Amino acid sequence: MENRKKVAFYTLGCKLNFSETSTIARSFQDEGFDRVDFEDEADIYVINTCSVTENADKQFKQIVKKAIKKNEKAFVAAVGCYAQLKPEELAAVDGVDLVLGATEKFKITDYINDLSKNDMGEVHSCEISEADFYVGSYSIGDRTRAFLKVQDGCDYKCTYCTIPLARGISRSDTLENVLKNAKEISEQNIKEIVLTGVNIGDYGKGEFGNKKHEHTFYELVQALDNVEGIERLRISSIEPNLLKNETIEFVSQSRTFVPHFHIPLQSGSDDILKLMRRRYLRNVYTERVSKIREVMPHACIGVDVIVGFPGETDEHFLETYNFLNELEISYLHVFTYSERDNTPAAEMDGVVPMNVRSKRSKMLRGLSVKKRRAFYESQIGTTRTVLFEGENKEGYIHGFTENYVKVKTPWNPELVNTLHEIKLTKIDEDGIVRMEFVNEPVFV
Known part of the structure; x- marks a missing residue:
């Protein structure tokens, strides 16, 4: 087993990028690679880039440096939005060996035959008009929540935005596949799923620029509410013109969708x-x-x-x-x-x-x-349900209520990834809310 290659990942940008990094990571594991932390020495470092903020561009160079410092012979690959928009620029960064655009990133293992360093990064990037197929993905980063991608690309032409140039036209996963992924996530004892995409309210457009909606976002929400084993579903960013009253009303009475x-x-x-x-x-x-x-x-x-x-x-x-x-x-x-x-x-x-x-x-x-x-302050005195997260922060465990109030209580590892009914009592000096349990937790 000693000769198995190690791969590490670094993700810049949005929740969608995190879900895609997880899918790419699983493809490496299927090919016999061992995934290690980015802080560790690896044979391959994959950096999933972002084009939305100025900062993400600058960060890229620092991350490449960090990788090369860990292992100067490491093979460094750049994928993602910035890699699609400015492939030549990334390829010219010292230490970068491979740059893959929007459609190529999911086939990254096909491009890594030989791990020898290149003098200049090799670029494989399509015309963005070719990014017309859909790759479903989800991330399981911490144990408490997963990001589930349901849609990619955007047909909107906002004058400040490069995302249509980086990710192509709006296209969606099939309802069947979203439900399959949600089921897989729920089977891993993950309590919360966050729905993510570029423009998720536009969910339902098929592949190849087919403008016909197979299903609407509202139908997606209804179907997901019936998946067994999921405690919470959260809708990430959704455009105001696409958030319909029927969806708002459904969420208000839903079993799993949270009021956020x-x-x-x-x-x-x-x-x-x-x-x-x-x-x-x-x-x-x-x-x-x-x-x-x-x-x-x-x-x-x-x-x-x-x-x-x-x-x-x-x-x-x-x-x-x-x-x-x-x-x-x-x-x-x-x-x-x-x-x-x-x-x-x-x-x-x-x-x-x-x-x-x-x-x-x-x-x-x-x-x-x-x-x-x-x-x-408006929530103090109310009873809510909290999902506790996995980190010990200065002796406290933190969590979020269904309506996204951040709470804390003294650290207890048995609380990690568990849901409890609590009462919100007061806002602490750090702005996080103190709480008390409605019923003392019982651990089996």
């Missing part, structure tokens, strides 16, 4: 939404939030927002700030706009200076802290 929504807004100004080519205006967003609050007053609602988009004046920004301040939401993910090659926004007038972008970002981050605090 993450809905990208990007701007609270209709002028900016039009420049971004988003497919809704702010009144649609207000309606979605009102509907959720009507049927699930205790739901957690997260919001993505971009600051510093070209043409965003102080007035536009204040529109966004005031809109969010008045909206009954629970937290924000704030992104500072950064220019991306080959996007219409990069050519637009009205560039916002960097110092103004960061000031606006800071203001919204401050608002997010305030919103989260207010949401947590």
